[in-house]
Amino acid sequence: MIDAMLAEAWSALIANRLRSALTxxxxxxxxxxVILMLAIGGGVQKQVSSAIxxxxxxxxxxxxxxxxxxxxxxxxxxxxxxxxxxxxxIAHLKSVVAAAPTTQIPVxxxxxxxxxxxxxxxxxxxxxxxxxxxxxxxxxxxxxxxRAAGRVAILGHTAADKLFGANDPMGASVRVKGxxxxxxxxxxxxxxxxxxxxxxxxxxxxxxxALRQLxxxxxxxxxxxxxxxxxxxxxxxxxxxxIAAVLRRxxxxxxxxxxxxxxxxxxxxxxxxxxxxxxxxxxxxAIGSISLIVGGIxxxxxxxxxxxxxxxxxxxxxxxxxxxxxxxxxxxLEALMLSLLGCGIGVGLGTGLATAASGAIGFDTSxxxxxxxxAFAVSAxxxxxxxxxxxxxxxxxxxxxxxxx
Amino acid sequence: MTGNPILAPIPAPVLALSDxxxxxxxxxxxxxALHGVSMTVAHGELMAIMGPSGSxxxxxMNIIGCLDSPTTGIYRFEGTDTASLSERALARMRNSGIGxxxxxxxxxxxxxxxxxxxxxxxxxxxxxxEREAKAQALLAKVGLADKQRSRPAQLSxxxxxRVAVARALANAPKLLLADEPTGALDTKTGAxxxxxxxxxxxxxxxxxVIVTHDPEVARATDRVVRIQDGRVFYDGPPTEAALYGHxxxxx
Ligand SMILES: Nc1ncnc2c1ncn2[C@@H]1O[C@H](COP(=O)(O)OP(=O)(O)OP(=O)(O)O)[C@@H](O)[C@H]1O
Ligand SMILES: [Mg+2]
Numbered sequence: 245m246i247d248a249m250l251a252e253a254w255s256a257l258i259a260n261r262l263r264s265a266l267t268x269x270x271x272x273x274x275x276x277x278v279i280l281m282l283a284i285g286g287g288v289q290k291q292v293s294s295a296i297x298x299x300x301x302x303x304x305x306x307x308x309x310x311x312x313x314x315x316x317x318x319x320x321x322x323x324x325x326x327x328x329x330x331x332x333x334i335a336h337l338k339s340v341v342a343a344a345p346t347t348q349i350p351v352x353x354x355x356x357x358x359x360x361x362x363x364x365x366x367x368x369x370x371x372x373x374x375x376x377x378x379x380x381x382x383x384x385x386x387x388x389x390x391r392a393a394g395r396v397a398i399l400g401h402t403a404a405d406k407l408f409g410a411n412d413p414m415g416a417s418v419r420v421k422g423x424x425x426x427x428x429x430x431x432x433x434x435x436x437x438x439x440x441x442x443x444x445x446x447x448x449x450x451x452x453x454a455l456r457q458l459x460x461x462x463x464x465x466x467x468x469x470x471x472x473x474x475x476x477x478x479x480x481x482x483x484x485x486x487i488a489a490v491l492r493r494x495x496x497x498x499x500x501x502x503x504x505x506x507x508x509x510x511x512x513x514x515x516x517x518x519x520x521x522x523x524x525x526x527x528x529x530a531i532g533s534i535s536l537i538v539g540g541i542x543x544x545x546x547x548x549x550x551x552x553x554x555x556x557x558x559x560x561x562x563x564x565x566x567x568x569x570x571x572x573x574x575x576x577l578e579a580l581m582l583s584l585l586g587c588g589i590g591v592g593l594g595t596g597l598a599t600a601a602s603g604a605i606g607f608d609t610s611x612x613x614x615x616x617x618x619a620f621a622v623s624a625x626x627x628x629x630x631x632x633x634x635x636x637x638x639x640x641x642x643x644x645x646x647x648x649x
Numbered sequence: 650m651t652g653n654p655i656l657a658p659i660p661a662p663v664l665a666l667s668d669x670x671x672x673x674x675x676x677x678x679x680x681x682a683l684h685g686v687s688m689t690v691a692h693g694e695l696m697a698i699m700g701p702s703g704s705x706x707x708x709x710m711n712i713i714g715c716l717d718s719p720t721t722g723i724y725r726f727e728g729t730d731t732a733s734l735s736e737r738a739l740a741r742m743r744n745s746g747i748g749x750x751x752x753x754x755x756x757x758x759x760x761x762x763x764x765x766x767x768x769x770x771x772x773x774x775x776x777x778x779e780r781e782a783k784a785q786a787l788l789a790k791v792g793l794a795d796k797q798r799s800r801p802a803q804l805s806x807x808x809x810x811r812v813a814v815a816r817a818l819a820n821a822p823k824l825l826l827a828d829e830p831t832g833a834l835d836t837k838t839g840a841x842x843x844x845x846x847x848x849x850x851x852x853x854x855x856x857x858v859i860v861t862h863d864p865e866v867a868r869a870t871d872r873v874v875r876i877q878d879g880r881v882f883y884d885g886p887p888t889e890a891a892l893y894g895h896x897x898x899x900x
Contacts, residue, residue, distance in 0.1 A: 245771055245772070245774055247777055248767075248768075248771040248777070248780075249771075252759075252760075255759055256759070259759060556755075557757060560755045560756075560757060561757075561768070561772075562716075562740070562743070563714070563716055563743060563749055563755070564743065564744065564749070564768060564769045564772070564816065564817075564819075565740055565741065565743045565744020565745065565769050565772040565773065565820070566740065566744075566772050567736070567737050567740035567741075567772070568736055568737075568740070569737075570740075570772055642717075643716045643717075643743075644711050644716045644717040647716065647755070
């Protein structure tokens, strides 16, 4: 019985193609919004947790330049106001495990015939401790090599791949801005950072070497940022206050003058990011639920119209032996088919949008099986819930009156 | 339900109406369409119901076909009081106990001839293959083997009515009801459909009740019931007087 009813439900939908499509629109939008929400929410969650675990959560990053906002240091790092002396002042503070000055220089690196645009990070050995990120092949450079401006480099995985391909980079040389560096190590894979930045696309060299060989004269003693490792997450706030106080003193700032540096607490950044995502997710969830309800009401409406239009058909069916249950089942199946078809299209649309979104915002979005299953389950419930009343109305018709209509 | 074995040799009639009254309640008040109709139809009968327009023939047929119920009075189908039957049991009866043929065919326009004939079989729970085989055989029986895939709109009136007959026969009902089956057909196709009823009655002992205005159709039956103003007026063999309504004048 079900097989014939499904076929008939399908032909009823096909007979009113445009109407069916318009009816499904609410479901399509609702499901697409929910799928998109879950995909972005899930993607960001993954992103944030991997970013946190990659950064080491007890990290403060001091950048040159002031920033009025507490969150992202937008516009910071442009003025050259951090100096090597600042690092020593910070390194001795309470709760500070290590402080690594870093400077980042966009460069064109050359190894043999290969040529690759990447970033050179000039830093001290403290960098490996602060970031909890070390070479998995070869070794890091030492304090000695840094002070002596040794021409040694450690490659991130991506840089190593691009410059050397299948060849072994160890002991080979890389030319950057006319200076030749010997590769002494390759960093462990670190993955993507915020906004899809490939954190493995770097060449790490001693800070002294970077300042002398790669940076313009005017900036020889200035650095972009200082990464500071703190012993405990609870000490992040007091430590960042102590650092700010010390830097103001070292920089001889008058009371009342604005900071010429910014202390970024990355945990706070990720928190902001998470809550922003949560807000977006909530919005999408609201749009999704409202659309689903509107979609459900649309289905109910069209099913009521359909029952009225097909009263005579219902009468004929009853006259040849359709029970009330059979009539109800048929109209329920039609409502269900509408909602599930809408859901299917919505899942497709949502997945497409999620893929497009991941390209646009640099997040890895993921449409999970459970999200799709949930979407179908919710749509089925909506179809049954909103289809029930029209179907019951059809089933309650008296055969003779339906036939007379 | 048929009860006492001692009475078994006397077969229960297919249907028995006793003092059936039907009132239509509308805004304009209550209209009594049937004023206490009593009659009995035995297995294997071929009978006609005649009467002027508005006399209550269709009202009576709808009650016999379990599409409607009497306001008062009792309608027994094979000895069972239909008032005691559940909705489900009534649906089953319409499905396989009784075949109903309408003047306006009442085929479903979206389904093919085959689909229409197979529909009662859907509701009696048959599988697809079985349904199709059966529906094909029925269509062949009414001479439409080559029209299986046609929609009703692609068929002539006579062909549509034959599809309707095939549909009514799908579950091999004991009782075939036809409310002016030839009304929309020309004399020749009308005669063909009538011939179909006759052979069903003679060869398969299907009880057939036909509502008709046409004396020639009624002449082919064994018994004529004349109705006027909701009352049975004549019940007997198809005499000329019965066929042409002189009986009404005589009474
Ligand atoms: N649903 C209804 N509501 C009110 N009155 C009705 C209804 N159906 C039928 N009637 C009335 O009941 C009477 C009998 O109607 P019915 O349809 O049984 O006549 P009929 O004998 O079949 O006539 P015809 O030969 O024209 O088909 C008519 O007077 C009709 O107006
Ligand atoms: Mg009539």
